[in-house]
Each structure stands twice: as structure tokens, then as C-alpha cells.
Amino acid sequence: MASSSSSSSTRFWKYDVFLSFRGKDTRKNIVSHLFWALHNSGILTFKDDQRIEPGDSISDELIKAIHTSRFAIVVISENYAASHWCLEELREIMEAVEGGTNVVPIFYGVNPCDVRHPERSFATVFASMGRPETDDKVLKWREALTNVADLSGFVSSTCVDEATMVEKVVRKISDGLLTEYTANNMEDIVGMSSHIESLGSLLDMESKEEVRFVGISGMGGVGKTTIAQYLYGRFSRLFPAHYFLHDVKKIYREQGLSYLQEKLLSKIQNRVGSQEIKGRLKHRKVFVVLDDVDKVEQLQGLAKEPSWFGPGSRIIITTRDKSLLDICKVDTVYAVKCLDQEDALRMFKHNVFGGKLPPHGFDQLLIRVSRLAHGLPLALKAYSLYLHRKTKEEWKKAACMFEKAPQKNILDTLRSSYEGLAMRDKIAFLYVACLFNGDHFLRASTLLDDGESRIKVLEEQSLVDISAEGSLTMHALVEQTGREIVLEESNHVAQKQRILWDSVNVYNVLRDNTGTRSIEGLVLNMCEMPEVLHIAGSRFRQMPNVKFLKFYTHLANRPSNLKLLRDTTSLPRMLRLLHWDAYPLTLLPSEFCPHSLVELTLRYSNLQILCSRNLNLRKLKRLDVSRSKDMKELPNLSMAVQLEELVVEGCEKLKFLVELPRSLNYLNAHGCSSLQTVSLPSRHSINHLDLSGCSQLNQVQQLITQFLTGGQHEELEASLRFACIPQIVMPNYFDNQSPGATIQLSPNIMDFAACVIVACRRPFHLQFSKTSYSGKWDEGGGVFQINLKPELHRSLEMEGEEAINSYLVLIQVLGSVNNDQAGNFISTLQLPLTVEPPPAEIIACGVRMNLM
Structure with a gap:
């Protein structure tokens, strides 16, 4: 196949194939079969069906067709060279090679060698033309025949049959077209x-x-x-x-x-x-x-x-x-996923400037606007069309406009997915867009009606993604679409919105006491409040349908800008989420009825106790009062039968954690320096227990036994359970002990518990989250490796101290192990910071095995 020139990628092609042939030799056989095979393969083919072949010249139409065809198939038959028309057509075809046309010859009933030497094989033909051999046109015809014979093609005499040859020709053309299509369009x-x-x-x-x-x-x-x-x-x-x-x-x-x-x-x-x-x-x-x-x-x-x-x-x-x-x-x-930032910028730049260098001073604007598309090709295309030939000032104004809301055609495309949802799924979509984007799937699903099934529908409709770790992610432009729908529902009147997420609007509604029954959710970043605001609980009486209340701050230990008057007696009765960072009162309002409450988060609060009376917390799944430094005691939580997470981290005055529910599976009491007693319920469900930094703990041995033995029952599904307890000495419960990070395991284990002692020199201390450890058997089943990746903190209060903090890390591997050979338990410690010498190391480990 003749090679194309570089111009082929930019040249206009009208046809895929131009067919050159001698009509009386091949029209009713090979050419007819070949044309229909090409046609049935979707290959656009030019075939001159009114060939009269008069004289030496060919029509302008044929010349144009030759030069606008990607390929030319030349069927050279016995009488091909006897036609001045065919020879002139061939000469034009060979000239078109320079413009990018590819030539595929078929030697039909003739030998390529005879065509390569036309002065011998076609001597009689040329003599009968009545032209001298030195004639310029004859020389060019001979040259064209010689050149076409040198190309890779098909010889009928070497093919099994005509049908097979036709199939091979079509395949070669198809492959060539695919190659060019790929190169030109990719x-x-x-x-x-x-x-x-x-x-x-x-x-x-x-x-x-x-x-x-x-x-x-x-x-x-x-x-x-x-x-x-x-x-x-x-x-x-x-x-x-x-x-x-x-x-x-x-x-x-x-x-x-x-x-x-x-x-x-x-x-x-x-x-x-x-x-x-x-x-x-x-x-x-x-x-x-x-x-x-x-x-x-x-x-x-x-x-x-x-x-x-x-x-x-x-x-x-x-x-x-x-x-x-x-x-x-x-x-x-x-x-199909959205483009990353680099590819998005490349696409945007190409769409706006057509591959040319952008004018001076546009680089930062290109980056800014391309990021507003968040990798969505539709938005990149829409923004590029809007900004084409716009000035720098117009770009800046457009960027501000796009930050508030995408263009209408983008909204319409994304909104069409929302319109196809059932009503309850639509409501769930709006809640995710306004409240739960970026949260954990399980958390959001517990806060919504039929949340798990609703969110799964949104995932199936490509409106949200759920990561392998369970993170719920809605594309930024889909989120904007959802919020635009909420604004349209209320005719852009803030106090009539279903959900208020703009801090200024929330502040104004609370300040002016203009809340309405339409409001179901309030989200306020208290760091964005213009000034401190004092409100009474009566402000919420005009908003009886509020289900989600989130007043948060990104700054720990900062006093709340939102003050609740002490005479406040109640909060909205339908609350499912009450999240109030730096909550200003020492206890919850006396008449607050939390019977619908699913999550209660009061971080950095002024709480001393949760409430002066017993609360109905039967629907509560998560309680977080972390860093509430004056918190002295928690209520009886044994009747909170759905409570799964309890976070009291940094509650420095808390002394007792008792009367806990069996449903609890996560307990974080890190840094509770006054905590003395932790009593786990019998047949508990805890699979993550962090008591690091609880230096006043009593009866540690009993607590360890309680954790390891009290939780082994049929309702516990976790295959790996974890606890971190301050302790220097390896408990006797672990009857196989060894210095260092490795210990041997016996064959035929059903399950086992392991203990790792980690020593950390001050002023550093460690903290273990849910994601700071992992464990698995190797493929052969003989080695179990636990990888510890704790957070490393440095305390200014401990600077200069040489003491050692010791952490007892407990790991319980549940379920049938089925290893029939002796193996090893291996523990590793990976610290996030490079400090020399390493501030922490594993100094001992132990195991207790249950054999078959």
C-alpha cells in the first residue's frame, strides 16, 4: 500500500475508495463482486458506471473523485493498458499518492512482472496507439504502470478463488480506514x-x-x-x-x-x-x-x-x-469517569483556541474555568463555546457566573436524570446534594427514609458514586443542579427553601426570626457568621419540620458564634441530625424530645452532662461529644438499642463509661485522662476500641478479657477486631509470648487473639483510627500480617520528658482459619513522619490460639 503524506490528516475526503478498472474485462465479474462487498461493509466507493472511455482525457469529475478518495483500488486486467482512459486514470491516481491517497492494485489475470515492464509485455499495445515511445504522455503511462506493479497488492492467480480474494481486499481496506480514522480522530x-x-x-x-x-x-x-x-x-x-x-x-x-x-x-x-x-x-x-x-x-x-x-x-x-x-x-x-484536571485543561484549551497557543495572560483563567467543569466534557465544551473570542474581562465575569451555577444546557442535561426518578428518590437526591455529599454512605443512609435503597437508586442512575471505602460522592455540577432545583422550588426565597445551606441565608433567617414550615434542613458554617448571634429556642417553633440541623466550625476549641439563651426549653421535635459544634449550654434543653434523633454531634461543647433526665434515644446510632472538656458523665445508654458509635475523645473530666448498649461497635475514648472505669456489656459487638491516653484506667486485665471473650457470639460479623489500651506488661491471657514483632502460630487454628506492645517515646503519642490498621493472611494461609499505621502526634506539654508511652494493641481474628501448617504472626509499624530515631517501635507480641 502506498504510503500517505502528512497532509492526509487534514485533507478533505469525499470517498473511501475509488475503483479503477477496464469495463469490458471486469465490470460483470470481479468489479461487481468487489463493489458490493465494499458497499455491504459500509465503505463509500466511487465507481464510474457510465464509463465510455473515449480518447486520452478523463473528466474533471473523475479527477476530483480520485483526489478526494482515501484509497484507490486499481484492477489491472489483460486489456487495461489498451485503454488510454485507464492509463490516464492510473497516471492521475499515482500522482494522488503524494496527496495522501493509498493505492491497492489487483492483478486480475495478469502477472505483476509483466506490468512492471510494460515496454515488453505491452509493447504491441503501445505500438498500436500511434504515438512514439518518447511521447511525454506514453512515458508517464509506462512510469505509472511500473510504479503500481511495485506496490503490495493481490494476484488472482495465487488466490484460492475470487470470493476469497474479494474478502481479503475488503479487509485490507477496512483495516487501513480504521488506522487512519484512529490517527486522525484520537x-x-x-x-x-x-x-x-x-x-x-x-x-x-x-x-x-x-x-x-x-x-x-x-x-x-x-x-x-x-x-x-x-x-x-x-x-x-x-x-x-x-x-x-x-x-x-x-x-x-x-x-x-x-x-x-x-x-x-x-x-x-x-x-x-x-x-x-x-x-x-x-x-x-x-x-x-x-x-x-x-x-x-x-x-x-x-x-x-x-x-x-x-x-x-x-x-x-x-x-x-x-x-x-x-x-x-x-x-x-x-x-466512564470524568477527566482529571490535566486532561480537562488540555481539552478546554483545545476547544477554546483550536490547538493554538492562548493569548498572553490567559493561562490562569484557563485553569480557573476548566476546574469549574470538574472534568465533565459537556461542561468543558459548553464553557469553551461561550468563551470563544471573549476578552479577558469577559472571561473573569464568566468565571464568577459559572461558580454560582452552570449554564442552562448543562443543568438541563444533568436535570434529566433527576426528572426520571420516583418522588422519594428525588427527595433523597436533594438531601444528598444539599447535606450529605462527601459523607459515608452508611451515615447518610441511616439519616434518610429508606436511605440505603434510595441512595442505591441514585448510584444506579449515575447521580452519585460510592467508593470502595464507602464514601458518598456527588459530582460538583450534579450537586449544583440539585441545589438549583431547591432554589427554584422556593422561587429563590430563602425562608421557603426546603434546605438552607448558604451561611448568610441561615444567619438572616435565625436573626430575623423568619423561619417557615417549609424548612427541613439548616447548614451553617459558624466561621462565616458576620457577628455573634444570640437566639432563643423559640426561633425553631416556626420551623417544626426541621429534620437536619448542622451548625459547624472548622476551628477546634473556638467559642461558638451562635449563642443559645439559657431559658431555651426545646429544639425541633423531628430532628434526626443535631450537629452543633461548640454547643454553648451545659446541657440539652429540658423539654427536648429526641425520639427521632439518629445522630447527635456536640463537639467542643460546654456540656457537663447530656441532660437532666433520661432521654428516649432508641433511634440514636451515633453520639459524638468529643473535646467537651467539662463533660463529667453520660446518661444511661443501655436503652439506646441502635447506638453503634460513641465518641468521647478528649473528654478530660469523664470518669466512667458504663451502661453501654450491646449494639455498640465503635468506642473512641482517646485522651480521656480521668477515665477510670470502662464496663463492656456481655456479648458486646465492639470491633474497634480506642482507650489510648486513658492513663487512669482501673482493672485493665479484666477489661482485656471482657473485650476478647465477651464479644464472641453469633451476631458479631467482624472478622477482625481491634483495641488499643495503655499498658506496659503483656497480659497473662496471651500464653505464647515473644520479644519483637513476630511469633509462631500452630497449625489447625480456628481463630486467635494477638497482642502487640508498641513503645512510643515522649513528646510523641499515637492514635489509631478505623483506617489505621489492616490484617490479612498471605495466599498460602501460613502467615498472618497486621499492619499498624497510627497517627503520630507531638504534644508541647510533654516536651523535654523522657518517659515512654506504651500501647497494648489487641487484634482478634475471628472465623475458621483452616491453616493445616505451622505459620507466623507478623506485625509491622508504619509511621507517617520520618523522625530519627523512630519515635515508636514494636517491642513484644503474644498470641492465644483456639485450635480445631
Whole structure:
């Protein structure tokens, strides 16, 4: 194949193939078969059906067709050189090579060597032309014949049969077109190469018999359709029948399923067909894209199962609804993610300036605006169109505008996903957008009605992501869309909003006492308050439907700017979330009824006790009073039967933790320096216990035994349980002990408990969170390794002290281990800071094993 020049990527191509042939030799055989094979493969081919072949010259139309064709197939037959027309056409074709046209010769009934030496093989032909051999045109014709014979092509005499040769020619053209399409289009779509690399393996084009369904999922505007269009442009030519069915959702809504079915069949079969897709296409190899499918019945009506299509078929479905693919058993799914900042900037810059260098002074503006798109290709394109040819000042104004809300077309695209939700799912969407974006999935799900199932629906619709760690993430532009919907609901009147998240609006509503029954959530960053505000609890009487109240500060130990008057007797009765950092009173209002309360967070508060009476906390799942330095005691929590997390970290005056519920699985009392007694309930569920820094603890041995033995019951699902307790000496409970970080394990263990002593020299001290440790067996099952990654803190109060803090780290591995060989328990300590010498090290370990 003749190589293309560099201009081929920018040249206008009207045809894929130009067919050059001698009509009387080949029109009714090889050329006819070849043309239809090319046509059925979707290759646009120019074939001169009115060839009269008079004289030496060819028409301007033919010249133009030659120079606007990516490929030229030259069928050289026995009488090809006898035609001045054919020779002139060949000369023009060989000149077009310099402009990027690729030439594929077919030697049909002739030998390439004879064509390569036309002065011998075609001597008689040239003599009969009546032109001298030195004639300029004859010389050029001979040169063209010689050059075409030197190209890699196909020789009919060496092929098994004509059909096989035609198939090989079509495949060569298809491959060449794919290569050029890839090279010319990849550079225009940032990030496309990684998409194609992943999808190429999922499509597995080498598999000729298997019918493959591949789903492409992702949020609106992320580029699903663009990727599918690229795949279609690249691969559809390999299939005898192919079709890209755009906007299935819209057509279904306006025309119905029958119309979609007939549209698909008519395009693939070139006729208006019946709705029996299964019967019509089961023997045809097809490449079909179903774009923007949003209902199961659409997919079941158009492509229910692989048996509907012929061997080797590929069906691509783009959708925002991941559950749809699951229901229809489309197991091969590619999830499209937003661009990272670097690729987003590259795409934005290319869209705005067309690959040219931006004018001086635009670099920072480019970065600023591209980041406002948060990697969403739709937004990058919309912003670039808006800013094209705008001045620097106009860019600055636009950036301020985009920070408040995206453009309408972006909102409309993202909002369409919201409009398709059921009413309760819509409400959950708005709560996540205004309150819970970035929170843990489990936390948000406990605070919402049917929260787990509602959030799962949002995930299936590509409106939120749930990470492997459980973090709930909504794209920033989707969040803005949700908040815009809330604003529209209230006609942009703050006191009528369902949820208030703007600190200025919340401050004004509280100050002016303008709350209404419409308000269900209040979010106030107290650091953004213009001045201290004193309010009475009566302010909340006008907002009886408030379920979520979050008054927070990012600055620990800072007095609250929001003061609650001492005569306050109550708070909203429907509260599920009460989060009030630096809560100003010494106890909760006397008439507060927390029967709906799911989470109570009062960090850095002035609390001394929680309440002067017993509270109905039956729905409470999380209680956090950390850093409440005057907190002396907690109420009886044994009846808080759903309480799972208790955080009293830094409550320096707290002495007792007793009457705890069996439901508790997380207890953080780090730094409770006055804590003396911790009593765990029998058959407890605790799998994380942090008592580090509790230097006054009594009966530590009893507590250790209580933790390790009291929790082993059928309701405990955790496979790894963790505790950190201040202690210097290894407890006798661990009957196998060893200095250092490693100890041997016996074979045939059912489960075991391990103890690691970590020594830390002052002024440093350690703290273990839920994510600061991990443990697992190696692949062979003979070694269990626990990795400790605590937070390392430095206390100014301990500067100059040489004493050692010792931490007793307990690990319990539950469940059947099933190792039949002796192995090892290995512990490692990884500190976040590089300090020499290391401020902490493992000095001893021990195990207690339950054997089979």
C-alpha cells in the first residue's frame, strides 16, 4: 500500500475508495463482486458506471473523485493498458499518492512482472496507439504502470478463488480506514485513547463467533455517546450490517417501541421491516449502538439477548442507569469517569483556541474555568463555546457566573436524570446534594427514609458514586443542579427553601426570626457568621419540620458564634441530625424530645452532662461529644438499642463509661485522662476500641478479657477486631509470648487473639483510627500480617520528658482459619513522619490460639 503524506490528516475526503478498472474485462465479474462487498461493509466507493472511455482525457469529475478518495483500488486486467482512459486514470491516481491517497492494485489475470515492464509485455499495445515511445504522455503511462506493479497488492492467480480474494481486499481496506480514522480522530478527543484501550479488550473483536453485549455507563455529559460514536466509526466497517440508533430515550418517549424496532430493521436491512428483530437478524453479523437507553423494555425490545444476532455481532448500549444493564444481564460494562484536571485543561484549551497557543495572560483563567467543569466534557465544551473570542474581562465575569451555577444546557442535561426518578428518590437526591455529599454512605443512609435503597437508586442512575471505602460522592455540577432545583422550588426565597445551606441565608433567617414550615434542613458554617448571634429556642417553633440541623466550625476549641439563651426549653421535635459544634449550654434543653434523633454531634461543647433526665434515644446510632472538656458523665445508654458509635475523645473530666448498649461497635475514648472505669456489656459487638491516653484506667486485665471473650457470639460479623489500651506488661491471657514483632502460630487454628506492645517515646503519642490498621493472611494461609499505621502526634506539654508511652494493641481474628501448617504472626509499624530515631517501635507480641 502506498504510503500517505502528512497532509492526509487534514485533507478533505469525499470517498473511501475509488475503483479503477477496464469495463469490458471486469465490470460483470470481479468489479461487481468487489463493489458490493465494499458497499455491504459500509465503505463509500466511487465507481464510474457510465464509463465510455473515449480518447486520452478523463473528466474533471473523475479527477476530483480520485483526489478526494482515501484509497484507490486499481484492477489491472489483460486489456487495461489498451485503454488510454485507464492509463490516464492510473497516471492521475499515482500522482494522488503524494496527496495522501493509498493505492491497492489487483492483478486480475495478469502477472505483476509483466506490468512492471510494460515496454515488453505491452509493447504491441503501445505500438498500436500511434504515438512514439518518447511521447511525454506514453512515458508517464509506462512510469505509472511500473510504479503500481511495485506496490503490495493481490494476484488472482495465487488466490484460492475470487470470493476469497474479494474478502481479503475488503479487509485490507477496512483495516487501513480504521488506522487512519484512529490517527486522525484520537488527537481531537482528549482521553479517548485510554477509553478505546479498555473498550477494545471488552469488545474483543478477534472473537468471530461470540455475540458480545457491552454497556457504557456514566453520568450525563461525561462522554458516553462520543465514545460510542468513535467506536462505531472505527469498527462498524468490519461488519456487513451496522447502525447507530441515537437518543433511544427521546424516540421511545415520542414515537414508542414499535417505531424504534422498525427504525433499527429498516437501516440494517434497507427496508421497513417487521418488529421481529430476533428472526430477521439472527443470521446477520451486525454492529449496533443503542444510545441513551433508559428503560428495560427498550433494551428487551431491541436487543434482548445474544441469540437475536448472528455470530460475531457486537451490541453497544450507552446508559446512565447501571441497574438496567444488570437486569438485562449485560455483564460487560465500562464505566466512564470524568477527566482529571490535566486532561480537562488540555481539552478546554483545545476547544477554546483550536490547538493554538492562548493569548498572553490567559493561562490562569484557563485553569480557573476548566476546574469549574470538574472534568465533565459537556461542561468543558459548553464553557469553551461561550468563551470563544471573549476578552479577558469577559472571561473573569464568566468565571464568577459559572461558580454560582452552570449554564442552562448543562443543568438541563444533568436535570434529566433527576426528572426520571420516583418522588422519594428525588427527595433523597436533594438531601444528598444539599447535606450529605462527601459523607459515608452508611451515615447518610441511616439519616434518610429508606436511605440505603434510595441512595442505591441514585448510584444506579449515575447521580452519585460510592467508593470502595464507602464514601458518598456527588459530582460538583450534579450537586449544583440539585441545589438549583431547591432554589427554584422556593422561587429563590430563602425562608421557603426546603434546605438552607448558604451561611448568610441561615444567619438572616435565625436573626430575623423568619423561619417557615417549609424548612427541613439548616447548614451553617459558624466561621462565616458576620457577628455573634444570640437566639432563643423559640426561633425553631416556626420551623417544626426541621429534620437536619448542622451548625459547624472548622476551628477546634473556638467559642461558638451562635449563642443559645439559657431559658431555651426545646429544639425541633423531628430532628434526626443535631450537629452543633461548640454547643454553648451545659446541657440539652429540658423539654427536648429526641425520639427521632439518629445522630447527635456536640463537639467542643460546654456540656457537663447530656441532660437532666433520661432521654428516649432508641433511634440514636451515633453520639459524638468529643473535646467537651467539662463533660463529667453520660446518661444511661443501655436503652439506646441502635447506638453503634460513641465518641468521647478528649473528654478530660469523664470518669466512667458504663451502661453501654450491646449494639455498640465503635468506642473512641482517646485522651480521656480521668477515665477510670470502662464496663463492656456481655456479648458486646465492639470491633474497634480506642482507650489510648486513658492513663487512669482501673482493672485493665479484666477489661482485656471482657473485650476478647465477651464479644464472641453469633451476631458479631467482624472478622477482625481491634483495641488499643495503655499498658506496659503483656497480659497473662496471651500464653505464647515473644520479644519483637513476630511469633509462631500452630497449625489447625480456628481463630486467635494477638497482642502487640508498641513503645512510643515522649513528646510523641499515637492514635489509631478505623483506617489505621489492616490484617490479612498471605495466599498460602501460613502467615498472618497486621499492619499498624497510627497517627503520630507531638504534644508541647510533654516536651523535654523522657518517659515512654506504651500501647497494648489487641487484634482478634475471628472465623475458621483452616491453616493445616505451622505459620507466623507478623506485625509491622508504619509511621507517617520520618523522625530519627523512630519515635515508636514494636517491642513484644503474644498470641492465644483456639485450635480445631
